[in-house]
Amino acid sequence: MTTKTNEQAHSRDMASLLFGDLWGYAPSPESTDHVRYAQRYGHFINGRFVEGKDHFSSINPATEEVIAEFASADEAEVDRAVQAARAAYVGVWGKMKPAERAKYIYRLGRLIQENARELAILESMDGGKPIKESRDVDIPLVAAHFLYYAGWADKLHYAFPGATVSSIGVAGQVIPWNFPLLMAAWKLAPALAAGNTVVLKPAETTPLTAMKLAELCQEADLPAGVVNIVNGAGRTGAAIVKHPDVDKVAFTGSTEVGKIIQRAIAGTRKRLTLELGGKGANIIFEDAPIDQAVEGIIQGIFFNQGHVCCAGSRLLVQESVAKEVIQKLRIRMESLRVGDPLDKNTDVGAINSRAQLDKIHELVQSGIDEGAHIHQSACHLPSRGFFFRPTVFTEVSQSHRIAQEEIFGPVLSVLTFRTPDEALKKANNSPYGLSAGIWSDKGSKLFSVAGAIRAGVVWGNTYNQFDPASPFGGYKESGFGREGGLHGLKPYLEVR
Template identity: 75%
Template sequence: MSKPESSNVRDLLFGNLWDYSPAPESADHVTIKPRYGHFINNKFVDGENYFQTINPANEQVLSELATADAKAVDAAVQAARKAYDKYWRPMSGAERAKYIYRIARMIQEKARELAIVETMDGGKPIKESRDVDVPLAAAHFFYYAGWADKLDYAFPGSKPTSLGVVGQIIPWNFPLLMAAWKIAPALAAGNTVVLKPAESTPLTCMLLAEIIQEADLPPGVVNFVNGFGQTGAAIVNHPDIDKIAFTGSTDVGKIIQRSIAGSRKKLTLELGGKGANIIFDDAPIDQAVEGIVNGIYFNQGHVCCAGSRLLVQENIAETVIAKLKHRIATLRVGDPLDKNTDVGAINSREQLNRIREMVAVGEAEGATKHESRCVLPEKGFFFAPTFFTGVTPSHRIAQEEIFGPVLSVLTFRTPEEAIAKANNTPYGLGCGVWSDKGSKLFKVAGALQAGIVWGNTYNKFDPTSPFGGYKESGFGREGGVHGLLPYLEVR
């Protein structure tokens, strides 16, 4: 590939010659109740205090939810314990599977409603909640339903048994999908659940609660409690919980690990990341650019396995950066409910401030900022797709997770240097490798300390594929047959 002379590079004009008319998905038929209590024993129970959840795209209040204190959490755990002893443990795997299949089918039936609520509550574009989050959530239930009566064959030579009551705490970036990742294997393995959604995105879990009600699961098998860190702590520290599964920040993960030390509780953690997306000079360049975009601007970059560090071979860096500039000019940022929106709203004001702060750090440390010239809506929390060039491993924006649509571009010269740079992080969750040469791709992939390595693609998810971290990105796997292990005692 010949390098373009920089003085010769012509700009493409991505203007509004033929602009798409607004195409908002209608939210008319969606019912969000004005308030939701704790969901315990298949019933919504009033709480004492309530907090509000807003639409980050327009800052309007959508609903309010009961804050679960230690007492409410205890009620949920007791319900789960009773359901475990009375219904779920004695039930055959085939019977459990029927319930899980039913949940999967009902998610499909209510897919449209779930997608709209997910987008309203979290800010992600409707095309993602419609095409990724909701179908994958259903797929996880379908997949694990299939395992429920085959556990004896999952780990040959051993006798797997359920653990009991599991406490699960999930993040705000993929609310329904994370609930599915947590609940489906737990139920298939024969456990009962107390789950806390994130405080900024509780609504699709409340719709899932209604589905569980309607699916007529035995009362207490799945319970939801809402709230902030204190609610999470009450779950983590509850003496009658057998296992904690947490997805969220590395800081909180460390606190959880400390607090359950010395207890009988098992633990899986899926934490932060600073994924490297490695582009070799023999890569399919235009498709790699799509992979870069998908790696960092998918879900506004609120993805723990995001490809937030682009490692590009020096001899093609100029070409790749020029292409990336053109590509982000076509990303449509705005109303998440519009079917043509590519990048939606940042999940919360707090997160927006964090992103702004990190971008300011990048500028102060001397990296060069490039941002898309899109017009951002006046209301709501939005951030233009951005990337930094001239980044080295000592820049903070190359080390710390930004969790927003901000990419750091670094260069490398040899495969060894690419591997060393990719692994030069406390994290180890997702990585991408782009090369047309299979032998190189597999060699590099094998040397990366990351739980997930994508070859010539990025951010692809499937229930059959295990997902999880190395190093400070956590431990334990979700998805696939591996995803059953954390919910089983294998003897």
């Protein structure tokens, strides 16, 4: 009887968030009429699109339909790209007047702004993220990143006091599928500003917008070979990392692959930056603004379907407010709209690939098997495509896999604590150290906890904020080096 009353109250509260369910949402899909893309792509080497071989398909994860086919670069094709990058470095880019470099990078930023709508739609089609995120977060940040670093290109000697700086050479960059074009921008913009040339490999499930970026490089009349983009999977990435004429390797992706790359470059003097996995702790103290915190929790774990290395995937909530927070969280979770990524009202889109969906299922099952309590949104899921219900686990203990391993999906693990000291111990009890959130209205507590957390990005009373001026990167097994801001220049410069 009590349970039933609770359920009724629960659904009433949920309805109140939706204005009493008085109005439904009409479908509001973004039109795809005007987007242009090819059915087959090779690679972009030395300023030209070249044919490739061993094509694979990139599918729309929301419909499981093939979008386009992409070639896989082998060692020889990667070698051609590296040679083109070397020639451009020696012949053009490395000796270009910094102010000219700045204007090229600026031009890329402007062209991205001009093509923002098309890029946003393609990003959502290829990767499954909600159009409101690709339109309002990803693509604007891509443009902002190029514009920010454009300004650095002719001011590098101001960045590192007392030192002389110079470019490094050819950078090999391997990026993930969760923010395809944004990760390309994070890699390309500082590398180019510092005077290096680049061979970039997009992820094999999301290569489409990188090919559009290659078109923009052509439109911008960027000198041939400054940016080279090769398609392919792990083998192509390995060929870039191991190429003897690559001076610097930058990788964003899983910790597992990051370790393989660190091992692969042993015995060389290649520079390396790694931006790897995370298991971010989002800590809610009893003196937090609870309603705002609940929004922050939602933003922390369900943004981009939880495909975020810095996701707030471990919720640490103080016992005294745990019941209230969890109740409000469940109600808010019910109101999330899951479905067509191109629908402007969609909050949670498609899981990026079947492989990732399988991994999420497997870890969620482990949470159930190990005794945690599962709460899932009752939302309607589309019959086709890769989707997963927003999920919260309570009664999670530190040893559970869902508290230790990165799920990279819309799955939150809730743990509780009594004292700030216990919260800190639990937050730091992870091999990762990428991000953390702290919610409290007490300033001294925020400073104290933020100082003691071993993580590269700490959000106080907010979560998942990004900006080109703000350095991003991890402690411990979340990698090393920073991307963004002044500190993001250093990995691409020789500083003496």
